Amino acid sequence: MTPSAPTPAYRRLSVEERRSQLLNAALTLFAHRTPEDVSLDDVAEAAGVSRPLVYRYFPGGKQQLYEAALRSAAEELQHCFDEPREGPLLPRLSRALDRYLTFVDEHDTGFSALLQGGSVVETSRTTAIVDGVRRAAAEHILSHLEVTDPGLRLRMTVRMWITAVEAASLIWLDEDKEPPVEELRDWLVEQFTAVLAVTAARDPQTAALAEKLAADG
Amino acid sequence: MTPSAPTPAYRRLSVEERRSQLLNAALTLFAHRTPEDVSLDDVAEAAGVSRPLVYRYFPGGKQQLYEAALRSAAEELQHCFDEPREGPLLPRLSRALDRYLTFVDEHDTGFSALLQGGSVVETSRTTAIVDGVRRAAAEHILSHLEVTDPGLRLRMTVRMWITAVEAASLIWLDEDKEPPVEELRDWLVEQFTAVLAVTAARDPQTAALAEKLAADG
Numbered sequence: 001m002t003p004s005a006p007t008p009a010y011r012r013l014s015v016e017e018r019r020s021q022l023l024n025a026a027l028t029l030f031a032h033r034t035p036e037d038v039s040l041d042d043v044a045e046a047a048g049v050s051r052p053l054v055y056r057y058f059p060g061g062k063q064q065l066y067e068a069a070l071r072s073a074a075e076e077l078q079h080c081f082d083e084p085r086e087g088p089l090l091p092r093l094s095r096a097l098d099r100y101l102t103f104v105d106e107h108d109t110g111f112s113a114l115l116q117g118g119s120v121v122e123t124s125r126t127t128a129i130v131d132g133v134r135r136a137a138a139e140h141i142l143s144h145l146e147v148t149d150p151g152l153r154l155r156m157t158v159r160m161w162i163t164a165v166e167a168a169s170l171i172w173l174d175e176d177k178e179p180p181v182e183e184l185r186d187w188l189v190e191q192f193t194a195v196l197a198v199t200a201a202r203d204p205q206t207a208a209l210a211e212k213l214a215a216d217g
Numbered sequence: 218m219t220p221s222a223p224t225p226a227y228r229r230l231s232v233e234e235r236r237s238q239l240l241n242a243a244l245t246l247f248a249h250r251t252p253e254d255v256s257l258d259d260v261a262e263a264a265g266v267s268r269p270l271v272y273r274y275f276p277g278g279k280q281q282l283y284e285a286a287l288r289s290a291a292e293e294l295q296h297c298f299d300e301p302r303e304g305p306l307l308p309r310l311s312r313a314l315d316r317y318l319t320f321v322d323e324h325d326t327g328f329s330a331l332l333q334g335g336s337v338v339e340t341s342r343t344t345a346i347v348d349g350v351r352r353a354a355a356e357h358i359l360s361h362l363e364v365t366d367p368g369l370r371l372r373m374t375v376r377m378w379i380t381a382v383e384a385a386s387l388i389w390l391d392e393d394k395e396p397p398v399e400e401l402r403d404w405l406v407e408q409f410t411a412v413l414a415v416t417a418a419r420d421p422q423t424a425a426l427a428e429k430l431a432a433d434g
Contacts, residue, residue: 195408
């Protein structure tokens with residue numbers, strides 16, 4: 001009950017809060033610098049804590065912290081795909097793309113680093129994190145399209161489009177975020193419809209889907 | 218002039234020939250195993266030479282050999298894009314894709330490793346090799362299209378398509394080379410036309426090009 005010297009603010013955080021604070025500090029740093037240019041001291045400083053405290057939470061050091069930050073970014077990215085299963089399909093895709101592009105915009109450099117894998121850590125593990133996001137994106141799209149047993153041609157079409165969206169995001173960042181994000185979003189949705197139409201000419205399952213999309217508007 | 222014990226066959230190769238023989242042996246191995254699973258002993262054995270000889274040519278060991286093999290594969294890949302500048306444009310694209318898909322077919326595992334960067338070496342360097350091939354592909358396409366000053370939307374369209382082709386190649390390998398290669402090739406050409414048409418609606422330069430392509434057939 002006797003007032004004592006104020007406990008440093010960081011002592012009051014729970015383990016989960018502290019962990020999340022460190023991850024956020026790391027993400028912000030990784031978002032603006034390559035992983036090679038971020039040190040544990042930088043993370044400690046950004047979070048206003050000591051380096052030993054960072055080590056207590058991430059005994060594996062920078063590698064572990066980087067992976068955890070990627071995983072946390074990947075989770076956040078996957079939330080972009082959460083979209084209620086109601087209403088016309090293309091506007092749902094458009095809204096998901098809106099959230100995705102906002103994420104890209106906010107995390108710019110870190111997003112590039114995440115996708116390009118220019119990383120200090122074992123590549124196959126970071127690749128697995130990114131591949132998990134890609135897979136989740138494809139699954140979301142196919143489930144919104146209500147295709148339970150997608151054939152090879154439809155799956156390839158969706159995955160090729162997802163890769164094209166990634167490429168577009170990276171180029172967009174390189175090009176100082178041009179064209180404007182609304183144009184980019186609409187353009188990507190139009191490309192989705194166009195590549196689906198191409199596949200429809202070769203694949204009855206995709207043809208049925210393209211018809212549904214056209215009737216859906 | 219006096220006959221002596223026959224010189225081992227490998228002694229007769231020139232430095233360039235020997236180097237190229239070692240690279241070929243390495244490429245063949247990397248084509249069927251991940252870099253992690255290829256040792257310098259394997260390369261020496263495949264080339265029928267001693268391990269010290271491999272080290273004499275690649276003193277940096279596996280890392281240097283792997284990078285040199287990637288570079289050599291990248292060069293070979295770039296030759297796929299060599300196409301005479303005559304005749305209708307889409308058949309040119311189709312022939313280049315044919316050669317590219319033959320390369321993918323022949324190097325399968327090594328091609329995946331090259332693109333996915335699941336590598337033992339510094340990622341940024343192997344990424345640069347792969348990015349060089351991507352850039353070369355985009356430049357070839359734009360030069361065949363005779364666009365000297367491509368705008369952002371056209372450049373993005375071409376680069377997105379190239380990424381989609383890469384994704385298609387990797388999925389194709391994963392899916393036991395289905396659909397048949399001729400179908401995949403035609404499908405990719407059709408996608409090129411389709412995404413160009415989408416961009417044409419937003420970009421006068423691409424619109425002019427799409428018209429040229431349509432008149433070209």
